[in-house]
Amino acid sequence: MAATGRDAPAQSATADREIVISRVISAPRELVFEAFTEVRHLSRWWGPEGFTTTTRAFEFRVGGAWDFVMHGPDGTDYQEWITWTEIAPPQRIALLHGESHDDPNAFESVLTFAPDGAATRIEMRTVFPTKELRDEAVEKYHAIEGGRQTLGNLAAYVAEIVQKGVED
Known part of the structure; x- marks a missing residue:
């Protein structure tokens, strides 16, 4: 008997346009969420390995923006712009990310923060x-590996905060 639409595996209508990266981070979700939403934290871990970030403006609220430059290890600067479209602490953030506020090629990301025992599972869709x-983001800018490295940097940064808390 052939599978019907209801029995077939569900596939997102946007699957061919998506990148989904997740990671379990050994910290409470409130701390992971805070590290993702406060500029004093973001500038310490944001970006793939070897990148640094300079923030020009940051306002974490729906409709607010993060205007920043990512500095690549080869000296290349990447102009970046994020505007927050949904904020539901501590479980969800939605945003629009491009090179500028009017970038026609900007992409949408949804981040979810779910408890996983004493840890947090973060998913970036x-x-x-x-x-x-x-495809260009994956091939030219190594978006999947860069996303994994970025979440790895977040995990390492949050682990430092947790360790300092234990030492205090």
């Missing part, structure tokens, strides 16, 4: 306007 833009 990014949807690009087109399959071609998603």
